Structure formats: structure tokens, C-alpha cells
Amino acid sequence: MDPTERFLRACRRQPVDRPPIWIMRQAGRYMPSYQAIRDKVSFMELCRSPELCTEVTLMPIDQIGVDAAILFSDILIPLEGMGLDVSFDDRGPRVSPPLRTAAEVDGLRVDGADEEVAYVYEAVRQIKTALSGRVPLLGFAGAPLTLAIYAIEGGSSRNRHSVRKMVYEAPEVLERLLDKLATVVTRYLRHQIDAGVDVVQIFDTWGGTMSLADWRRFSLPYTARIMEGIKDTGVPIVHYALDSAHLTEGLVELPCDVLSVDWRQPLSLIREQTGGRFALQGNVEPGVLTCADEHIYAAAKACLDDYGDGPGHIFNLGHGITPDVSVAAAKALVDAAKELGAR
Amino acid sequence: MDPTERFLRACRRQPVDRPPIWIMRQAGRYMPSYQAIRDKVSFMELCRSPELCTEVTLMPIDQIGVDAAILFSDILIPLEGMGLDVSFDDRGPRVSPPLRTAAEVDGLRVDGADEEVAYVYEAVRQIKTALSGRVPLLGFAGAPLTLAIYAIEGGSSRNRHSVRKMVYEAPEVLERLLDKLATVVTRYLRHQIDAGVDVVQIFDTWGGTMSLADWRRFSLPYTARIMEGIKDTGVPIVHYALDSAHLTEGLVELPCDVLSVDWRQPLSLIREQTGGRFALQGNVEPGVLTCADEHIYAAAKACLDDYGDGPGHIFNLGHGITPDVSVAAAKALVDAAKELGAR
Numbered sequence: 289m290d291p292t293e294r295f296l297r298a299c300r301r302q303p304v305d306r307p308p309i310w311i312m313r314q315a316g317r318y319m320p321s322y323q324a325i326r327d328k329v330s331f332m333e334l335c336r337s338p339e340l341c342t343e344v345t346l347m348p349i350d351q352i353g354v355d356a357a358i359l360f361s362d363i364l365i366p367l368e369g370m371g372l373d374v375s376f377d378d379r380g381p382r383v384s385p386p387l388r389t390a391a392e393v394d395g396l397r398v399d400g401a402d403e404e405v406a407y408v409y410e411a412v413r414q415i416k417t418a419l420s421g422r423v424p425l426l427g428f429a430g431a432p433l434t435l436a437i438y439a440i441e442g443g444s445s446r447n448r449h450s451v452r453k454m455v456y457e458a459p460e461v462l463e464r465l466l467d468k469l470a471t472v473v474t475r476y477l478r479h480q481i482d483a484g485v486d487v488v489q490i491f492d493t494w495g496g497t498m499s500l501a502d503w504r505r506f507s508l509p510y511t512a513r514i515m516e517g518i519k520d521t522g523v524p525i526v527h528y529a530l531d532s533a534h535l536t537e538g539l540v541e542l543p544c545d546v547l548s549v550d551w552r553q554p555l556s557l558i559r560e561q562t563g564g565r566f567a568l569q570g571n572v573e574p575g576v577l578t579c580a581d582e583h584i585y586a587a588a589k590a591c592l593d594d595y596g597d598g599p600g601h602i603f604n605l606g607h608g609i610t611p612d613v614s615v616a617a618a619k620a621l622v623d624a625a626k627e628l629g630a631r
Numbered sequence: 632m633d634p635t636e637r638f639l640r641a642c643r644r645q646p647v648d649r650p651p652i653w654i655m656r657q658a659g660r661y662m663p664s665y666q667a668i669r670d671k672v673s674f675m676e677l678c679r680s681p682e683l684c685t686e687v688t689l690m691p692i693d694q695i696g697v698d699a700a701i702l703f704s705d706i707l708i709p710l711e712g713m714g715l716d717v718s719f720d721d722r723g724p725r726v727s728p729p730l731r732t733a734a735e736v737d738g739l740r741v742d743g744a745d746e747e748v749a750y751v752y753e754a755v756r757q758i759k760t761a762l763s764g765r766v767p768l769l770g771f772a773g774a775p776l777t778l779a780i781y782a783i784e785g786g787s788s789r790n791r792h793s794v795r796k797m798v799y800e801a802p803e804v805l806e807r808l809l810d811k812l813a814t815v816v817t818r819y820l821r822h823q824i825d826a827g828v829d830v831v832q833i834f835d836t837w838g839g840t841m842s843l844a845d846w847r848r849f850s851l852p853y854t855a856r857i858m859e860g861i862k863d864t865g866v867p868i869v870h871y872a873l874d875s876a877h878l879t880e881g882l883v884e885l886p887c888d889v890l891s892v893d894w895r896q897p898l899s900l901i902r903e904q905t906g907g908r909f910a911l912q913g914n915v916e917p918g919v920l921t922c923a924d925e926h927i928y929a930a931a932k933a934c935l936d937d938y939g940d941g942p943g944h945i946f947n948l949g950h951g952i953t954p955d956v957s958v959a960a961a962k963a964l965v966d967a968a969k970e971l972g973a974r
Contacts, residue, residue, distance in 0.1 A: 354954075378760045444974060447918060447953055447955075448918070449916070449918045449921050449955060450919025451918075451920065452916065452921065452922075453921050453922055455744075455918075456919055456922040456926040456929075457922050457923060465669065480803045495897075498895075499894055499896070499897070499916070500894050500895075500896070500897075501897070509857055533876035533877035534876035534895045534896050552839075552841075552842050552843075553842070553843070554842070554843075555846070573795065573842070574790070575790065575791065575792045575794075575795025575796065575798075575799075576913070577800055578792050578795065578796050579795075579796055579799040580800060581718060581801050583799040583800060586799075587799075606676065610790055610792070612790075612792060
């Protein structure tokens with residue numbers, strides 16, 4: 289089966305020869321070939337270079353044989369377009385200045401923010417050409433809430449108390465920020481789609497740190513608006529949430545095709561809870577990739593067996609692949625998923 | 632109502648005049664009086680001094696008016712008794728050497744490990760004397776799985792891949808470690824009870840990072856064994872789990888009196904899911920304590936309203952109080968819980 293057809297059909301819960309497999313962060317620090325490029329350029333320089341993005345995006349297709357490519361970029365790129373400084377160091381992403389006041393939120397660029405990061409769309413075009421139809425290409429962006437949390441905290445944060453303070457003391461400021469982010473991300477994803485991505489994924493990495501009630505208020509409507517805003521393109525939409533067992537009741541209200549979940553809950557349970565209305569992506573526990581091949585094989589089998597028969601499974605990890613993994617281990621997972629999935 | 636009677640009755644889901652309130656980490660870094668002591672001694676020196684532990688344990692009783700005291704100590708203390716080095720720096724706890732092999736696990740002391748940390752039981756005795764019945768005293772320990780994760784990783788860990796590797800490649804080594812920990816923690820808590828604690832809490836802080844299937848295998852039986860092993864004392868048992876929405880089905884199998892949960896799920900939902908068979912502790916979101924008093928008041932009201940009528944609510948945060956909180960804010964929460972709870 290053609291890999292693009294297989295992926296799109298899986299998203300739409302139509303029968304396929306086997307579940308497609310790709311891996312979150314499949315082009316990344318675990319690869320010596322990626323590290324060789326990062327020895328020469330910073331993470332943001334890499335993101336801003338369509339040529340380098342193309343080279344990196346294709347690495348896992350060639351080296352581990354995944355069934356889909358995902359644009360090499362970062363979920364925080366739209367923040368750069370809006371006028372914030374985005375950088376990365378050993379401790380993770382840095383966004384400055386951190387947004388704390390209504391005036392700071394009001395000062396963010398909306399119109400033109402999408403055009404500021406046109407290097408992303410150029411990367412998509414170059415990647416599509418380089419792929420020449422071998423596998424489908426996923427585009428992506430951060431969910432408004434997750435982007436807002438990074439922007440307000442100024443990066444990763446253990447307690448996210450600056451966000452919590454805004455939730456309690458100035459929810460209307462947070463909502464204004466989320467509104468702007470939803471507009472920018474919608475346009476940003478439309479550009480990616482225009483440039484050729486076959487599927488888009490929205491990452492709500494931090495949504496699960498909130499209660500269902502807060503997530504319903506501060507994430508669901510904004511992500512849903514983005515999804516509605518790109519629906520006419522016909523491109524399947526994947527929603528990823530980390531640590532989301534308490535959010536399932538809200539996740540089912542998202543107008544998307546695929547729910548991508550972490551390793552905490554079996555796919556069979558989510559499938560039952562969502563009434564089979566979504567394709568499901570995931571959810572092998574990333575730590576298994578630090579183990580011997582037999583354990584990787586067993587984990588792939590357990591995931592496929594748990595999902596069970598019927599269409600709508602996109603094989604993936606439950607979270608991104610980590611730098612302590614070997615390329616051989618990643619390839620072992622891909623090989624196992626391909627072999628075991630073809631039944 | 633006598634505070635000890637109120638607390639014990641709440642644990643047993645018997646009617647009380649109002650829900651008792653205490654706060655996880657209520658004696659800690661947010662208090663200038665605590666910081667003044669820490670300027671002079673290290674965290675472990677403080678833990679090893681019954682006199683200083685007594686002084687610190689009583690601080691929140693005097694300063695914010697909580698309804699219960701909790702022994703000042705750390706969940707990792709039993710690891711010290713077993714022969715590991717436990718210390719604390721800016722990045723959190725350090726346990727060395729990290730346990731990775733069967734031989735290292737086999738080398739851990741079990742018999743006598745409880746006696747190695749007899750300073751804890753002496754602290755309990757001195758605290759009980761100092762409290763002279765004003766409020767009840769909670770003792771505590773880490774759950775075997777949480778202790779094992781710290782011991783294997785050598786401290787806090789983002790991915791916990793050393794543990795994951797052991798889960799896949801050497802589960803029998805992990806089980807041997809958990810077995811030892813369950814034995815030591817049982818004795819450790821029995822000593823605390825003998826010395827006078829009125830209630831014990833077992834912290835499974837990292838349990839929620841595992842799937843339900845893994846938690847059922849690597850946490851439930853060991854924590855349950857501890858609970859069974861102290862049941863005859865008649866002291867109520869509280870179980871705390873962070874991030875446990877996917878574990879509820881397993882948590883209900885714990886032979887304990889109180890389930891303490893984080894802020895992700897409303898208490899009303901847990902109460903419904905557990906059929907009212909447990910008292911519930913929690914679950915105000917800790918970040919609200921960085922906000923103005925009106926928000927603290929509203930959060931207290933929301934939590935009490937959500938729990939609703941009927942006995943069995945112990946008011947608390949959903950996780951520990953953080954260093955960025957003021958003593959006045961902590962007191963505002965206690966005052967609000969007392970006022971609003973008395974209906």
C-alpha cells in the first residue's frame with residue numbers, strides 16, 4: 289500500500305494493510321547524523337534553514353524506515369513570529385520576555401506573525417520535493433494553551449505558577465493571549481498545508497497539567513477553533529496530549545481525526561471510552577527504547593495486541609524519543625511494528 | 632470538637648463539625664522561621680535532630696493554625712537506614728550510589744535498617760510531648776515504588792529510564808528491591824506509631840508516571856503489604872498519589888482509609904468513582920497560594936462545595952506547598968477552610 293494512502297486511511301479509520309509507524313522527535317538528538325549538524329548550528333539556526341530542515345527531516349526515513357516524515361521544527365516557532373525571542377539551551381526552551389501583563393499580551397503581533405516565519409513553509413516545500421512521494425509529511429504546531437504556558441513562564445517550568453496566577457487573577461488576559469495564539473496558529477498551519485503537508489498534529493503537551501474544568505476553558509475552545517479553521521482543507525488532524533487520563537471526556541469534543549496519547553492508559557481503554565470515533569496514535573512507553581531488542585519487540589507486540597483488530601491505529605511512542613536511545617533501537621521498533629502489524 | 636477526634640473521625644468517614652485542614656509540606660521553605668534554621672543546618676542535619684524537627688514541626692501549628700502536625704522528615708529516610716547516602720541540593724534529593732544491579736540490591740540492609748534511623752522515632756516522641764494533645768500528629772514514609780525510583784535513578788529524574796530499563800530487563804531485581812523496601816517501611820512506620828503518631832501517610836509520588844498495569848505490579852502489592860502490616864495498630868492510613876487519574880481502578884484496592892489526590896480531578900468525581908468507600912484528602916491546586924486572598928478563599932470554597940455534604944473530607948492541597956508562597960497566604964487558606972467548612 290502506498291505510504292501516504294496508508295497514513296491517510298489510518299487517520300480516517302479505513303482499513304489498511306498494517307498500522308503506519310512514525311516516532312515523535314524521530315529526527316533528533318539520538319541520531320549521530322543530527323548531532324553532527326547541531327555541532328555546527330544552533331537549534332534555531334537549524335529551524336530557520338529550509339535546506340538543513342530538509343536534510344534532518346529525511347534522516348529517519350532513510351535510517352530507521354518510518355512510514356511518515358514530520359517537518360523538523362519546534363512547536364514554539366509561532367511565538368517568534370509574534371515578536372518573542374525563542375531560544376534553546378541545555379535546560380530546554382527559553383521565551384523572552386515572559387508575558388505577564390495585559391499590555392505585554394496586547395503588544396504581541398498577530399497580523400503578519402505567520403509571514404514572519406515563512407522559512408517554515410519554504411522548508412515544507414523543499415521537504416516535499418525531496419521526499420518525492422516516498423512517505424507522507426506531517427506538519428505541526430503547539431496548542432494555544434501549551435504555547436501560552438511557555439510564553440508566560442518564559443520556558444519550561446516545574447510549577448507553572450505564573451500561569452496559575454494568571455488563571456486566577458487575570459483569566460481575561462490569558463484568554464486574550466489564547467485568542468491571539470489561536471488566530472496565528474490557524475494561519476500558520478494553513479500555510480503549512482498550502483505548502484504541502486499531508487497531515488497536521490497539534491501538541492498540547494502541557495494541557496494535562498490542568499484540571500478538566502480548566503482545560504475545558506483554556507484549551508479546548510482555542511484548539512477546536514484552529515481545527516475548525518483548517519477543516520476545509522481536508523487534511524487529517526491529530527491531537528497530542530501528554531498525561532491526559534483526566535481529560536478524555538473533553539478530548540472527545542475536539543473536532544479532529546486522531547487522538548495521540550501517552551503510555552499511561554492502554555489504547556484499548558481509550559478506544560472503548562471514545563466509542564471508536566477517533567483513530568488513536570501511540571502509545572509505546574519511550575523508555576523501552578533503551579532496552580535490548582527483545583523488549584522493544586515485546587513492547588511493539590503488546591501495543592498492537594492491545595489496540596486489537598480493526599482500523600484506526602497509528603503506531604508511535606507515547607512521548608518523544610529521547611537522546612539516550614540508539615538509532616538501532618529506534619529501527620528495531622520500526623521493524624517490529626511493520627512485521628507485527630502486517631497480520 | 633477535639634482536633635485529634637475530628638481528624639480521626641474524618642479519616643473514618645464519621646460526622647465531624649468541619650473538615651480538618653493541614654497542608655502537605657506545611658513546615659517548609661515558604662516559612663522564614665524555617666529558612667532561619669536551614670541557614671544554620673543542612674536538610675539532613677535537620678532531619679537527624681529530634682529537637683530541631685520538633686521546633687519545625689510545630690511552626691505551622693502556631694503560625695497558620697492547621698488542624699494537624701506532620702512529622703518533619705523526608706520520604707527517603709528509610710533509604711539511609713538501608714545503607715544508601717541521602718542528601719539534598721538545589722536540584723532536589725540525591726541518593727548514592729544509584730542502585731542498578733541485583734548485587735547492589737542484595738547488598739542493601741533490611742534487618743536493623745529501621746533502627747539505623749531511630750532519630751525519627753525520638754523526634755516523634757519529642758513532638759508528641761511538645762504538642763501535648765493540641766492537634767494530632769501524622770507520620771509518613773515513601774511508598775516502595777517511589778523510594779525505588781529515587782534509589783535507582785539516584786534522585787529526581789525526568790525520564791526515569793533507569794527504572795524503565797529495570798522494569799523491562801530485570802523486573803525480578805526491581806521486585807526484590809520493592810520487597811525489601813516494603814519490609815523496612817512497614818517496620819519504620821510501626822516504630823513511628825509506637826512512638827505516638829496518630830495517622831500515617833504513604834506517599835507514592837511517582838506512581839502516576841507508570842501505567843495502571845505497571846503500577847498494579849510494582850506498587851499496589853508492596854504498598855498494600857505495608858498497610859496490612861500496620862493495620863492492627865488501628866491507626867488510620869492515608870495514601871497519596873500524584874497524577875493518578877489513570878490509577879483510580881487500582882487505588883480502590885488499597886487497604887487504607889483515605890485517598891489523597893492532586894488537583895487534576897474533582898473530589899466529587901473520585902468520591903463517585905470510589906463509591907464513597909474512602910475518605911478523600913485534597914485537592915486545592917497549590918498555585919492559588921501565590922494569589923490574592925480572595926482567590927484563595929474562592930478556591931477553598933470551590934473545593935468544599937465540590938466535595939459536598941457528608942463526612943470523609945480532609946482539606947489539603949493537591950500537592951506540597953511551594954517556596955514562593957507567603958505564610959499569610961497559607962494562613963488565609965487555613966482560615967478560609969475553617970470558616971467555610973463549618974456549615
